[in-house]
Amino acid sequence: MALPASLRVVESGARVYRRTWRGSVISTFLNPVLFLLAMGVGLGELVDAGEGISTVDLPYLTFLAPGLLAATAMQTAAGDASYPVMAGIKWRKTYHAALATPIDVRDLVVGQLGWVAIRLTFVTTVYSVIMTLFGATTLLEGMLAVPPAVLTGSAFAAAVTAYTARLDNEIGIATMFRFGILPLFLFSGTFFPISQLPDAVEWFAFVTPLWHGVALCRGIALDIGFRISPWISFAYLGLWILVGTAVAVRLMRRRLVL
């Protein structure tokens, strides 16, 4: 039986990846190691030895690791939903090739996002194992944090696909990383609780999907409770995925179907 059209696009993503995985394997395995080493172990030693007022009673590495899991999912998703999408639209025009077959724009976008979700599952699982090896969590706790991390990444993948659908060149992608992804990475509760932020900025952090992703990953992996109901966070991330996908399909159609 023939696969549904969007799954055929997922399959094509996997086949392309089989040929090109070498380029991303370093970042998948090495980045978490480096980050956990530098921030978790290196900086963590200073934090734990410090005399500041602690808001959470945990070693810094343990506090950081699950948050970094969500942030890594975001970064991976932003990369996978921008450059390859731009290549499909413009550089290699492989999307145009696909659209000459029975594949429709919706299949293309949903399939591409489906493939990103699979990639995210792989990347965050690897990350969780590494985080366990560092002693930040147990393996079970680490694995429990994978689904919310994938959800976080998928929320960003949908939004970034929609954003990329309107771009003329890669400058827009670099801008997104510089002024969107990096600030979120730093100020969404990954490295410190957002209660440390001024109130206005704190509210902004609440609105970002990353904060909810970090809260879920941390809450689930460390079993330290949630500031707001985890169901709200799950629903919020789900909403981003649904709305983001719908907008991405619409903008992609406008871009590709002339």
Add this chain to the structure above:
Amino acid sequence: MNLVEARGLTKMFGDFCAVDAIDFIVRPGETFGFLGPNGAGKSSTMRMIGAVSPVSDGHLRVLGMDPAADGPHIRARLGVVPQEDNLDLELSVYENLLIYGRYFGMPKKVIDERVAELLEFAQLEERRSSRVEALSGGMKRRLTIARGLINQPELLLLDEPTTGLDPQARHLLWDRLYRLKQQGVTQIITTHYMDEAEQLCDRLVIMDKAKIVAEGSPRELIDRYSTREVVELRFPVDERDRAAERLEGLAKRTEVLPDRVLLYTDDADRAMVEVAERGIVPESTMTRRSTLEDVFLRLTGRSLID
């Protein structure tokens, strides 16, 4: 049944009219051409037939279906060779064909059998595992055509199939397209090369500025709009206009181009004799048969390729 039927087919981009109410039909088994200069509306028409570009106005049926309602069903039975190769350069020849076949929902086993035939057809058997990036322009084009044939389409759309290829690669490609025609594959070709249109097309329409200006077989069009033979005379630039004046009335029609003067006549030898009798001495002279280029010049007053 006609494979394609268009009546009043129109494509607008905002206020710009790319295709202006054209009518044509494509019959099973024929090779049908759209000949015209760049920007005439050929590719826009092709994309509407390919059910990837919505029709702005008019009636269009492809394989008896309406592209607006049955896009995926139409595309399942079409082969498309776009103007610009859009192969995945990072992947191998085989992987490109495999992924494309999977888009059509074909089982891998069927694709593998089909790939073997197509690689032979495209003369790429030895490049099966090569990365596409390393292929020559002609090979990429042949691979794109092979890819367009993966689903055994009833109708093959080729948009400028040989643009940018060297003469040898072009002839090889023409040969392959001719074989397809013999196998009964209906083809629609756009081109701005009149020799390509003459070589390949059973029937064609000439497009200019979003409209069809003439329709027929290459032979019919030449008979209808041009003379049997053409004498091309070259003159030094400063003598050209004066020579053109003195050539007046000598042929059925005279065209003065920037670099030469064309005399349209049914008897080139007599025309040459008369040129000599009038004491006109061109730099060089050439006699040839009329081509579609002459038809286009007659209809639009311009050359196909400026």
